[in-house]
Amino acid sequence: MIVRVKCFTGMRRFAPADRTEFDIEIEAGASVARLLALLEVPPDIQPIVAVNGARAETSKPLRDGDKIVLFTPVEGG
Amino acid sequence: MKGWMGKILRVDLTRAALHEETLDPLAAKDYIGGRGLGIYFLQREVDPLCDPLSADNLLVMATGPLTGTGAPTGARYMIMTKSPLTGAITCSNAGGRFPTELKRAGYDALIFSGRAARPVYLWIADGKAELRDAAHLWGKTTHATTDLLRAETDPKARVACIGPAGERLVKFAAVMNDKDRAAGRSGVGAVMGSKNLKAVVVRGTGKVPLADPERFKVYNKDIIERFKAAAKETPLGLTINGTAGVVITTQHLGVLPTKNWQQGTFEGWEQIHGETLSAKYLVRNKACYACPIGCGRITRVEDPVFGGEGEGPEYETIYAMGSNCMVDNLAAVIKANYICNEQGLDTITMGATIACAMELVEKGHLEEATVGRPLKWGDGEALVALTRMTAAREGFGDRLAEGSYRLAESCGHPELAMVAKKQEFPGYEPRGAQAMGLAYATSPIGGSHMRGDPAYFELFGVPEKVDPLEWRGKAKITKAFQDLSAIIDAAGLCIFFAVRNLAGKQLDVPPTGILEYLNAATGADYTLEELIQAGERIINAERQYLVRAGFSRKEDALPPRLTTEPLPDGPAKGMVCHLDEMLDDYYREQNWTADGIPTDERLAQLGLDTEGRG
Incomplete structure (x- = not known):
């Protein structure tokens, strides 16, 4: 299946060069954790994950066509 | 004195009279500076029930002992006065270059009293101060005022001023310094306008004396190197x-x-x-x-x-x-x-x-x-x-x-x-960040994120992640962050650097790095306990000022939308803010009564009398 991934802030460096938004092929039923492994995100980096606009845990199974947002929180105010 | 300049300039606008006074070293140590000095003077000299836009109100502009020292983000000053928006106090804080220039001109703080008969501005050049006519600046924007004042004083001077909104007493008028840095909140600009004070212009070429320059330099270098190495690894x-x-x-x-x-x-x-x-x-x-x-x-x-x-x-x-x-x-x-x-x-x-x-x-x-x-x-x-x-x-x-x-x-x-x-609140919804609701309700200035910012632990995971939807256990860490913010505000630092780099990595956020800087700068030999207590003293003195102005638990409130209407969307859908439950815990943590009044015992522990003066 194919999912669409968008990386922001600290997660940018795990995206393919110069592309913040990209499609990636992943086996059917794979979880968010599997996606992070595929992008070679080290386990000590724990991004905030949203799937189709809703916050998700890394155990969440993905479906074909899902839109995934990955980012690390930035402070400010 | 070291770290502190040891001098305060009093500006009586009614009589157009200026005089210098010595900063009491005991008050300096107990209240640190900035926000602490602000409440120290408001407690003594401003009737909590006065009309904020009358000549009875004071406007205090105070730097901290780390302002202008070269400590990272030691760039800030605080404007404290009684607020025309809230009737409580203000803690309006800004950085830029003006605060450092003020310190280098020789002053820890400026205290404006009374009201000028006509528009004036204060011009300070290295310890020499005078009030000048500002009729030609009235009605001008902050940018135009800054340009005109630098042209007629010194092109290198730094300016803090009000714009037309402050002149017209808009209840949330700001004081702008270096054109675009804002001591924005609670109407400090309206208080300046009510006093017919258009601007403060400063040129300072002196240095802030340090108690132990060698120790300061070594510590400073270490902090900056560590900061830069971390930023190289993970860009900020x-x-x-x-x-x-x-x-x-x-x-x-x-x-x-x-x-x-x-x-x-x-x-x-x-x-x-x-x-x-x-x-x-x-x-x-x-x-x-x-x-x-x-x-x-x-x-x-x-x-x-x-x-x-x-x-x-x-x-x-x-x-x-x-x-x-x-x-x-x-x-x-x-x-x-x-x-x-x-x-x-x-x-x-x-x-x-x-x-x-x-x-x-x-x-x-x-x-x-x-x-x-x-x-x-x-x-x-x-x-x-x-x-x-x-x-x-x-x-x-x-x-x-x-x-x-x-x-x-x-x-x-x-x-x-x-x-x-x-x-008005800053931009963090308490139904999805419970401690934020407690911080808004108990902040001495009303809706604010800068007087103890739970967004750090609830949203950004600093120093560690805490579930933003859980209300239990939030009172204790919110109090710890409020105490820390009082120390940061009083020292003259910026929260963005200090929380991550100058405080402990536990949720009770001991201000270890700030302690090191303050002692090297001032030689005041703070212990960690004394420094934490200084933060608590500031919070309690502010609270008691509000109590004297008529505030209590009923004002530690949020609009019913946040406490009774479930959030309709997003990850916090269905949540309300559990303010009342958190308030009970919070007052216990503070050793205040169930109505939010500091107990005499608590005030005495901090060296404050029953009115909150110390």
Whole structure:
């Protein structure tokens, strides 16, 4: 299946060069954790994950066509 | 004295008389500086029941012992006075270059009393001060005033001034320094306007004396090297996108206030996010004195309607004028921000008051005919037009100039004002970040995130992640962050650097790094316990001032929307803010009564008398 991934802030460096938004092929039923492994995100980096606009845990199974947002929180105010 | 300059300048505006006095070394140690010195003088000299816009009020501008020393982000000063917006105190804080210049001119603090018969400005050049006529500056914007004053004093002088909004006593007028840095909140600019004080102009070429320059230098080098190494490893989001980069976090945690707090997420968030700001409008970063972060944004907008060049916006402006008004046109938000900077207005209260007006219209409590124009959600042109009208108190702008609470109350619906103690909230929804609600309710200035910012642990995971939806256990850590923020504010530092780099990595955030800096700078030999107690002393002295002004638990409140209406959307859907439960815990942590009054025992532990003076 194919999912669409968008990386922001600290997660940018795990995206393919110069592309913040990209499609990636992943086996059917794979979880968010599997996606992070595929992008070679080290386990000590724990991004905030949203799937189709809703916050998700890394155990969440993905479906074909899902839109995934990955980012690390930035402070400010 | 070292670290402190040891001098305060008193400016009696009624008599046009100036005199210097020595800073009491015991008061300096007990209250540190900045915010601490502010409450020290307000407690002694300002009747808590006085009219904030009368000659009876004082305006204190105070630096901290680390301001101007070269400690990272030691660039800040605090304006403290009785607020015309809330009737409580102000703690309006700004960085830039002016505070360092003031310190180097020889003063820890300036205290303005009385009221000048005609517009004046204060000119200080290396310890020599005089009041000058400002009639020719009245009516001028903050930018024009700054340029004219530098031309007639010294091209290198630094200026803090009010714009037309402060002159017209807009209840949330700001004091702007270095053109675009704002001591924005609670109407400090209106107090300056009420005193006929247009500006303070400073040139200082001296140095801040340090008690142990060698120890200071070694520690400073170590901190900066560690900071730079970490930033190389993981580039700082604040440097890349400024505070505007927070939008993605609040949106995805469901705490981005939208539609006057009717929602916690905004469909148009990507259009107002920091990355969009960087891609479309950023000219360059701007840093305050001695700041290695550089979160300031110099921006330019090419647009026939919203074009211009200036500084901003910050995250809070983007929430207040963007998502909260449902304006997804970032150019319109930036334009309204520029107007606020030039006219001298607080962007948070301005945006939040317009959002409140939009809801009053939506619900039929306010006629568009009264507003004098259409006022629908998402209308960027209305946002800009109403901001201009507010600064001028023109037409409906005269009602907006009173802030959202007085506007909503005059329409019969005060519950639609999203305020604590009549001051509008910053951009973090307490239904999805429970401790934030407690911090808003108990902050001495009303709705504010800067007097103990739970967003750090609830949203950003600093120093460690805490579930934002859980209310149990939040009172203790909120109190710890409030105490820490009092120390940061008093020392003259910026929260953005200090929380991550100068405090312990536990949730009780011991201010270990600040301790090291303060002792090297001042030689005051603070113990960690004494420093934490100084923070607690400031919080309790402020609280007791509010108690004397008539505040108690009933004012530690949030609008019913946040405590009774479940959030309809996003990850915090279905939640309300459990304020009452947290307040009980919080007062116990503070050793205050169930009505929120500091006990005599608690005051005595901190060396304060029953009125909160020490």
